[in-house]
Amino acid sequence: MGFSSEKVTGIILAGGQSRRLGRDKAVEMLEGVRIIDRVLQAMSEVCDSSIVVGDEPGREKELGLPSRILFKPDSFGDCGSLGGLYTGLSAAKTKWSFVVACDMPLLCVDLIERMKDYLDDKTLDAVVPLFNSNLQPTHAFYSKACLPFIEERLRIRRLRMDGYFENIKLEIIGEDLINRFAGGANSFLNVNTEADLSIARNIILGDTITDG
Secondary structure, eight states, X not given: OOOOOOOEEEEEEOOSOOTTTSSOGGGOEETXXXXXXXXXXXXXXXXXXXXXXXXXXXXXXXXXXXXXXXXXXXXXXXXXXXXXXXXXXXXXXXXXXXXEETTOTTOOHHHHHHHHGGGGXXXXXXXXXXXXXXXXXXXXXXXXXXXXXXXXXXXXXXXXXXXXXXXXXXXXXXXXXXXXXXXXXXXXXXXXXXXXXXXXXXXXTTSXXXXX
């Protein structure tokens, strides 16, 4: 478990388009609990407060968020997750934020707490896992020091979430650490399709695990 004293804001990226699933995946029920509520519950365990970023003001009503959750419409329209990250980091009251997507119902709190330990390194700007040979920028810690680099990428419409990583001090978390935690690998499951929903249900019911 983590021992960092850093306060952290949870940022949930909750754009309204779910093209592959064909309906709003954030409010999809998964064993009696909406996916976004599963995400918010995990954030409440590891973060001091949470912000949900939507693609437009009407998204707040669609999501039916608890009153304790701050909602922010994306300040960079049509810029995807990078615009949402910028909006959330700008609104956060803390130096550090943990950023996730709204379609990740199997977040491993113990893994996030362990990642949080790295925040005590005052030289770092971000802490990002590497899983299945891919960086996972929507399961990562970012400091406000990233904001000018993100804004620069948004201005020139270069929208890769990791497009500015060469400009910051980055700690990469490897699979050896991820796999120390029961369910660590499941953290990176995004629910985009009916098949993903089925996998998530099976994991929750204890029938199987995913390797990503």
